Amino acid sequence: MPSAAERTRTLVQSTCSSVLLIPGLEQAPPYALTPDERTVGRDGEVLLTFPEHSPAVRAAAHAHDDELSAVLEVTDVAPVAVPHRVRGRTWVSGRLTRVPRDTGPGTATLRLETGELSLDDLWGAERVEPEDFAAARPDPLSAHEAELLQHLAAAHGSEVQLLRGLLGEHTGAGSAAGAVAVPLALDRFGLRVRFVGVQTFDARFDLPEPVADVGGLRRAMHTLFEAAAG
Incomplete structure (x- = not known):
């Protein structure tokens, strides 16, 4: 699984919505504090x-x-239609200063020194050390994740549905029958699917091996779907 530091770094460098919380500016509209x-x-x-x-x-x-x-708050919302679409949030707190550099006419750059970081996502709630965050790298699929999940949901819904057969005797497998399978999250290690039915639950499907790019993901997903179909 991706580490908490990697997941935090992925969210911070993603296109997820964010807001900068500053003491004394509580009355400012959120859009005015969105970088x-x-x-x-x-x-x-x-x-x-x-x-x-x-x-x-x-x-x-x-x-x-x-x-x-x-405090920079980043909110991750699933790019597909699914109940409980918020997949996670991360908070980065620290000192804020203005960077004396040219960023183009009409713009300015602020530097947020990372003092404390916390994460609450589909994997759970964790604290992240600043040095671990600095050393981490975002997931290589993160820039394409929204498009990939939407493609899986629209063009490969039947294959995703078949993945429930890989659950075996695990808890929730019985309730997966008749449930709608929605691809919820994707990273270099695997695919998370939300089964929406009488009992809604998530299941994680590991890829045969970690992937480094979209090409590797296509091959890994083909292997995964073949296993589910067999």
């Missing part, structure tokens, strides 16, 4: 691009002695 871009620097710091006139940039500009604290 236009998020990147992670060499030391694990999170770089956030905002419009020059945003309240976050003004707050950072007026802070004294780098004492402005902030």
Whole structure:
């Protein structure tokens, strides 16, 4: 399974929605505190691009002695129609400063030094050490995950449905009969499917081996579907 640090890094560098929570700006509308871009620097710091006139940039500009604290909250929502679509959230807290660099006309970059990180997702709730976050890399499929899941749901629904046969005698296998199988999450190690029926539950299907790209995933999914069909 992907480590908590890898999952956190994947969410922070993804296109999932996010908001920057800053003390004193609780009344600001969420869209005004949503960064236009998020990147992670060499030391694990999170770089956030905002419009020059945003309240976050003004707050950072007026802070004294780098004492402005902030929390970046990233929310992961499933890209397919399924009950309980929020797949997870991660929070990155630390000191917020403005980066003195040219980011283009009308924009500014803020630096969030990673002090504490926490994650609550489909795998569970965990704390993440800043050094582990800095050393981690995002999942290689993350940039394509939404498109891949939508493709599986639209074009390979019958194959995904057959995966319930691989559950064997595990808990929930009986209730999978007649349930709708929805591909919920995908990473280099496997596919998570949500079976929606009288009893809704998730099942994780490991790939034959970890994959590094979409080409490897296609081959791995073909093997997985063959196993389910047999």
